[in-house]
Amino acid sequence: MxxxxxxxxxxxxxxxxxxxxxxxxxxxxxxxxxxxxxxxxxxxxxxxxxxxxxxxxxxxxxxxxxxxxxxxxxxxxxxxxxxxxxxxxxxxxxxxxxxxxxxxxxxxxxxxxxxxxxxxxxxxxxxxxxxxxxxxxxxxxxNATYGTEGVKENALFLKDVSDARAIRWRILSAFEGTNAAYPQPLSKEDEEQVRARLGFVVVGGGPTGAEFAAELHDLIRQDLTKIYPHLARLASIKLLDAGKSILSSFDKGLAEYAMQKFARDGIEVVLNARINSVTDQGVWVQNPHGGAELMRAGMVVWSTGxxxxxxxxxxxxxxxxxxxxxxxxxxxxxxxxxxxxxxxxxxxxxxxxxxxxxxxxxxxxxxxxxxxxxxxxxxxxxxxxxxxxxxxxxxxxxxxxxSPTHPSAQEPFKFKDKGSMASIGSNEALIDSPVGKDKGALAWLLWRSAYTIMAMSWRNRFLVPANWASNLLFGRDVGRF
Amino acid sequence: MxxxxxxxxxxxxxxxxxxxxxxxxxxxxxxxxxxxxxxxxxxxxxxxxxxxxxxxxxxxxxxxxxxxxxxxxxxxxxxxxxxxxxxxxxxxxxxxxxxxxxxxxxxxxxxxxxxxxxxxxxxxxxxxxxxxxxxxxxxxxxNATYGTEGVKENALFLKDVSDARAIRWRILSAFEGTNAAYPQPLSKEDEEQVRARLGFVVVGGGPTGAEFAAELHDLIRQDLTKIYPHLARLASIKLLDAGKSILSSFDKGLAEYAMQKFARDGIEVVLNARINSVTDQGVWVQNPHGGAELMRAGMVVWSTGxxxxxxxxxxxxxxxxxxxxxxxxxxxxxxxxxxxxxxxxxxxxxxxxxxxxxxxxxxxxxxxxxxxxxxxxxxxxxxxxxxxxxxxxxxxxxxxxxSPTHPSAQEPFKFKDKGSMASIGSNEALIDSPVGKDKGALAWLLWRSAYTIMAMSWRNRFLVPANWASNLLFGRDVGRF
Missing domain, CATH: 3.50.50.60 (FAD/NAD(P)-binding domain)
Structure with missing residues (x-):
């Protein structure tokens, strides 16, 4: 050799x-x-x-x-x-x-x-x-699916920009399509259908799943409700986790805080959830009696590990x-x-x-x-x-x-834990770091600043705050492309 | 009734x-x-x-x-x-x-x-x-194809935003893919292949085709050349028209000006072009002797009418x-x-x-x-x-x-010709209006201002100039999504 x-x-x-x-x-x-x-x-x-x-x-x-x-x-x-x-x-x-x-x-x-x-x-x-x-x-x-049937075919992941684009396309087209298919006023049966189409299920309560659920909540409550008030009130977000808590990598107090915030927002957190399969109708979840129930959904996002x-x-x-x-x-x-x-x-x-x-x-x-x-x-x-x-x-x-031509480390690698952050919607975030823990609006500001500084290029250091400013003025971008 | x-x-x-x-x-x-x-x-x-x-x-x-x-x-x-x-x-x-x-x-x-x-x-x-x-x-x-074989299967149109997105995806992936497939230094045979992959043919020299060719030229010469200098020099743009001139709806002097500008830029304008078919190899063009020649292309944009x-x-x-x-x-x-x-x-x-x-x-x-x-x-x-x-x-x-409930016009419709504009690249544009004709950099400023004012929403009145400002600082967006 x-x-x-x-x-x-x-x-x-x-x-x-x-x-x-x-x-x-x-x-x-x-x-x-x-x-x-x-x-x-x-x-x-x-x-x-x-x-x-x-x-x-x-x-x-x-x-x-x-x-x-x-x-x-x-x-x-x-x-x-x-x-x-x-x-x-x-x-x-x-x-x-x-x-x-x-x-x-x-x-x-x-x-x-x-x-x-x-x-x-x-x-x-x-x-x-x-x-x-x-x-x-x-x-x-x-993405781990743990062998769960139908995940690859019917759920969306959130690992790269093309995933993000597919999700956004799906959220907007769920509202656009439902709006076109169910003219106002909605009958009782229509309402049931609309609830199914606009049911959003997020599987996995880690930072990715929790942040996505929070962000989706804000998009629906702050922006889509202005365009489709009769539909937005029927939309629902469910966050499922197999464990006893969401955001379990965070300090317990912070995770509790996030759960309370989600409860107030109407994001339904389902813990100890066991999922049998994902179909084009939604998610089949095990109930305590050994059977399974269909949680109807128009979109399932899978981020379990x-x-x-x-x-x-x-x-x-x-x-x-x-x-x-x-x-x-x-x-x-x-x-x-x-x-x-x-x-x-x-x-x-x-x-x-x-x-x-x-x-x-x-x-x-x-x-x-x-x-x-x-x-x-x-x-x-x-x-x-x-x-x-x-x-x-x-x-x-x-x-x-x-030593470019003879690379050989002198010292072993040492990990410096800088802590973790997660946004939880409505301009609030959690920060769990070795130097301190924080939650709420100030944590959110820190979170935004940190990501602006971390953004890898000067172009994005400029674009990210510009996007945020544009949202303040005009709301989120709801064009589908 | x-x-x-x-x-x-x-x-x-x-x-x-x-x-x-x-x-x-x-x-x-x-x-x-x-x-x-x-x-x-x-x-x-x-x-x-x-x-x-x-x-x-x-x-x-x-x-x-x-x-x-x-x-x-x-x-x-x-x-x-x-x-x-x-x-x-x-x-x-x-x-x-x-x-x-x-x-x-x-x-x-x-x-x-x-x-x-x-x-x-x-x-x-x-x-x-x-x-x-x-x-x-x-x-x-x-889009009119005049029955030309292979256009629908192999060419791209430019009528709406999803067309624009497909074209952008194709331009960037042509460069990215060629860059990955042909490592430097390029051999003579490689160069031939690269020329074919990075040949861009625009069919139709109306405002859409001409503006697209000019914009593509700027993207390649101003931005992609910085990333792929060895490839950009082999890229070519051809603008084909069946008539005797491009931009034939414009004043003859302005159309001439655009042709001269394109010639200086290296955009090859082919007039009186008769196209037999479009294949995945490029465009088959009739030659004067009755035969047909293959104009090799990695992307064909069709905007003939x-x-x-x-x-x-x-x-x-x-x-x-x-x-x-x-x-x-x-x-x-x-x-x-x-x-x-x-x-x-x-x-x-x-x-x-x-x-x-x-x-x-x-x-x-x-x-x-x-x-x-x-x-x-x-x-x-x-x-x-x-x-x-x-x-x-x-x-x-x-x-x-x-009269919303009994709509009936009192006066016939009258068209007020406000003239037409076309950008021709490198911060130049043509303006042909009843009040005057202009070309060059000032026309280009007028063209940009006009479209900023015309942009249909305040959001876009803000976004369009913000995009242009960002380009001045960071160049065009070359991320593919």
């Missing part, structure tokens, strides 16, 4: 390949210095052409922010070659990855939101290989966390691999061939491969948050910046 | 139905007074939920403006019931229309841009009828313009119908049963039906422009405002 590296290096610059442009990958790329970039041949592989600023997605999905305020396009500037592609197979011994283009830039007259899978299948013929000397894996995670991406599951020969299948890294974020697999050159995976469940032998770090963000974990697990991924990305960039 | 009107009127308010929310329908609705609206039962039927501000679509399609700056959502405020539906059949004697819902507000996990036709077919079962006492038809027109909508073609018993099939109205915009058809109650049409080509007999105005905009014409034809449709809409609203 060393031989390979030297050969490649003599043929030109050392090749750094980065998989993924989420919080981990984007932070890593952004923090690489100009000098580091000039000394390496850097390639980025990602199935999406932009980084989604996830904390603002709930707002983008409800018209509070433009979609473009929540995304940063990934470009090929700064000497980075961007491959708009899926990584389908990895061979860590031969130091190669196989990728399939994710875009079909030839004719495609319609539909940006069609699922990428069919296209991917069509284009499999064009799969190609990329070799690397250094590999940074930041492929993130998928994460599961490993197919390529993460498929890789054999690496050390993995038992239940989550996440790859294990050492404290310097180098991937841990099983010694026998390494010796036999068997550290590889292909999304079409799932890996065997268990592998034996001592583990050793692979010094030219790093894994950051949701696809990876460590002996002491950290939460699967943007903050962790972001800090790991910056840490790793510092390692490369210190 | 008179009997019918009286019966309906005694049962409640008189029913006004408006078909279409383009320039004609939107101007009509917007100009109806509060008092008129309160005295009538007003229903609007349109397959789109927003009015597209067409002069700004070229800019929206190139990221200069947000999509939302070029649209005004149609709502049910002001006592108007909005039916998001297609009008499939008309019976002017029985005073009924048949409509099919255009939205499917139940589950539709993806794809706002899927063509509406399949959905429409699925939903035919839910077709319903709407009766009216007064009918205003403003259904506009379709208009043709009558199916429902307009299908209506029998009405007077029509010979070649265009547009409905004829009298000077007060009342629909002209053939006397025998009227007597026999045969003034009807269904999009599935095309009307016979010719009908005989004297024509008489139908006093409760008006036709405005591109679907209609008069003895002295006016240009098929937004300006004409807009003025007709306002004129007709004034007729209703004068």
């Amino acid at each position: 060393r031989g390979t590296i030297v050969r490649m290096a003599t043929a030109g610059k050392r090749r750094l390949v980065v998989l993924g442009t989420g919080w981990g990958g984007y932070a890593f790329l952004k923090s690489l210095s100009r000098s580091t970039l000039s000394q390496l041949d850097v390639k980025v592989v990602s199935p999406t052409t932009s980084f989604s600023f996830t904390p603002l997605l709930a707002q983008a999905s409800c018209g509070t922010l433009d979609f473009r305020s929540a995304l940063e396009p990934i470009h090929s500037t700064r000497g980075i070659a961007f491959h708009h592609a899926w990584c389908d197979a990895l061979d860590l011994c031969k130091q190669r990855i196989e990728v399939t283009p994710a875009s079909k830039p030839e004719f495609r007259p319609a539909d940006p939101l069609t699922p990428t899978s069919p296209t991917r299948a069509q284009e499999r013929a064009t799969t190609y290989s990329i070799g690397y000397d250094y590999l940074v894996v930041a492929v993130g995670s998928y 994460i599961t490993a991406a197919p390529i993460v599951k498929a890789l054999r020969g690496v050390a993995k966390e038992d239940r989550s299948h996440k790859w294990l890294t050492d404290a310097k974020l180098n991937l841990l691999v099983h010694q026998p697999a390494r010796d036999k050159g068997e550290i590889r995976g292909n999304i079409h061939q799932p890996a065997p469940d268990k592998q034996e032998g001592d583990v050793v770090p692979m010094t030219n491969v790093w894994a950051i963000g949701d696809c990876s974990s460590q002996a002491t697990p950290l939460p699967a948050t943007a903050q962790v991924a972001n800090q790991k990305g910056s840490y790793l960039a510092a390692v490369f910046n210190a | 008179r009997g019918t009107i009286v019966r309906m009127a005694t049962a409640g308010k008189r029913r006004l139905v408006v078909l279409g929310t383009g320039w004609g329908g939107y101007a009509f609705l917007k100009s109806l007074s509060r008092s008129t609206l309160s005295q009538l039962d007003v229903k609007v039927v349109s397959p789109t939920t927003s009015f597209s501000f067409t002069p700004l679509l070229a800019q929206a399609s190139c990221g200069t403006l947000d999509f939302r700056s070029a649209l005004e959502p149609i709502h049910s405020t002001r006592g108007i019931a909005f039916h998001h539906a297609w009008c499939d059949a008309l019976d002017l004697c029985k005073q009924r229309i048949e409509v099919t819902p255009a939205s499917k507000p139940e589950f539709r996990p993806a794809d706002p841009l899927t063509p509406t036709s399949p959905t429409r077919a699925q939903e035919r079962a839910t077709t319903y009828s709407i009766g009216y006492d007064y009918l205003v038809v403003a259904v506009g027109s379709y 208009i043709t009558a909508a199916p429902i307009v073609k299908a209506l029998r018993g009405v007077a029509k313009e010979d070649r265009s099939h547009k409905w004829l109205t009298d000077a007060k915009l009342n629909l002209l119908v053939h006397q025998p058809a009227r007597d026999k109650g045969e003034i009807r049409g269904n999009i599935h049963q095309p009307a016979p080509d010719k009908q005989e007999g004297d024509v008489v105005p139908m006093t409760n039906v008006w036709a405005i905009g591109d679907c209609s014409s008069q003895a002295t034809p006016l240009p098929a422009t937004a300006q004409v449709a807009n003025q007709k809409g306002s004129y007709l609203a004034a007729v209703f405002n004068a």
Whole structure:
């Protein structure tokens, strides 16, 4: 293997390949210095052409922010070659990855939101290989459905800007379509139908689900009620969680506060919810008597947690966390691999061939491969948050910046918990940080300021407050496009 | 028929139905007074939920403006019931229309841009009828393809915001995809492929086509060249027209000026172009020797002219313009119908049963039906422009405002030509108006001011200049969503 590296290096610059442009990958790329970039041949592989600023997605999905305020396009500037592609197979011994283009830039007259899978299948013929000397894996995670039937077909997720756009389209078209189909005055039977069409169910009471429910409430009560007063009064929002509380990662007092606020707002929080299936009629929820009841809904948003991406599951020969299948890294974020697999050159995976469940032998770090963000974990697990991924990305960039051609960390990675925030609607937010806890309007102002400062580009530092100002004057954007 | 009107009127308010929310329908609705609206039962039927501000679509399609700056959502405020539906059949004697819902507000996990036709077919079962006492038809027109093979499948149009969005998606994904597929440095063969992928062909040199070509040129030269310098130099724009000049509706000197500007910019103008077909490879153009040559293109935008909508073609018993099939109205915009058809109650049409080509007999105005905009014409034809449709809409609203329950015009409609404008890129525009002709940077400032004032809502009067200011600071928006 060393031989390979030297050969490649003599043929030109050392090749750094980065998989993924989420919080981990984007932070890593952004923090690489100009000098580091000039000394390496850097390639980025990602199935999406932009980084989604996830904390603002709930707002983008409800018209509070433009979609473009929540995304940063990934470009090929700064000497980075961007491959708009899926990584389908990895061979860590031969130091190669196989990728399939994710875009079909030839004719495609319609539909940006069609699922990428069919296209991917069509284009499999064009799969190609990329070799690397250094590999940074930041492929993130998928939405967990826990095998619940019908979720993928009937529910919407909220992981990137195209999800936010689909949700917004659905909310507005639910109101527009109901308004067109049920002329005033509404009969009793009509009212029942309208309630079903305008029932919104959010599954998962974590920050994403809770923020989305709150934002949707504000959109309906502050904006859509002006346009459709007779419909908005029949709309309902239900927030379901399998646990004993929503926002369970927050301080108990703050979570209580949020629950009380939601109760006042009329957002129905359903705890200990067990979901059997999701259909095009709504959500089937288990009742205490063992049967199931249909909670009718016009839209279901699913945000219950994460599961490993197919390529993460498929890789054999690496050390993995038992239940989550996440790859294990050492404290310097180098991937841990099983010694026998390494010796036999068997550290590889292909999304079409799932890996065997268990592998034996001592583990050793692979010094030219790093894994950051949701696809990876460590002996002491950290939460699967943007903050962790972001800090790991910056840490790793510092390692490369210190010695671009021989990156090797001196110090282990240390996570600095800066706390968490969640908006809960009506200009209120929760802040739970090591330096203090706060809730209400001041917390909301802090929350807004923090995200304005964090917004990754100057363009968005300008756009986000401009959007908010425009909302004050004209309300949220209710045009559907 | 008179009997019918009286019966309906005694049962409640008189029913006004408006078909279409383009320039004609939107101007009509917007100009109806509060008092008129309160005295009538007003229903609007349109397959789109927003009015597209067409002069700004070229800019929206190139990221200069947000999509939302070029649209005004149609709502049910002001006592108007909005039916998001297609009008499939008309019976002017029985005073009924048949409509099919255009939205499917139940589950539709993806794809706002899927063509509406399949959905429409699925939903035919839910077709319903709407009766009216007064009918205003403003259904506009379709893009003319002159029977050219492959246009509908492979070319993009530019008539509304969803078209603009599809075009923008395609431009950006052409660059992103090419960038991912052809790593630098490019070989000779690669360069050939890149030229084909980044060839942009615009068919039709009217204001829409010319403005789009100019805007695309600016997007590529001012913004995309910064991100993809090695690709932008290989991109090309061709503007094809079947006639002897582009912008032929403008003063000859101004059209010449635009041609010279385009030549300097490297936009290739091809005149007297005869197009055989459009394929996924590009445009097959006839050469002087009778053969055809392939003009390779990654995207083809088609804006050659208009043709009558199916429902307009299908209506029998009405007077029509010979070649265009547009409905004829009298000077007060009342629909002209053939006397025998009227007597026999045969003034009807269904999009599935095309009307016979010719009908005989004297024509008489139908006093409760008006036709405005591109679907209609008069003895002295006016240009098929937004300006004409807009003025007709306002004129007709004034007729209703004068006597909401017995609308009948005192004076014939008179068109006031306010001239036309077209932007030609690099902050230059053409103005051709009765009070004067101008070109260059000052014309461009006037053009921008005019559209800011014309933007239909205060929201857009704020958003459009805000977009332009943001472009000055940060360049155009190159995020794809």
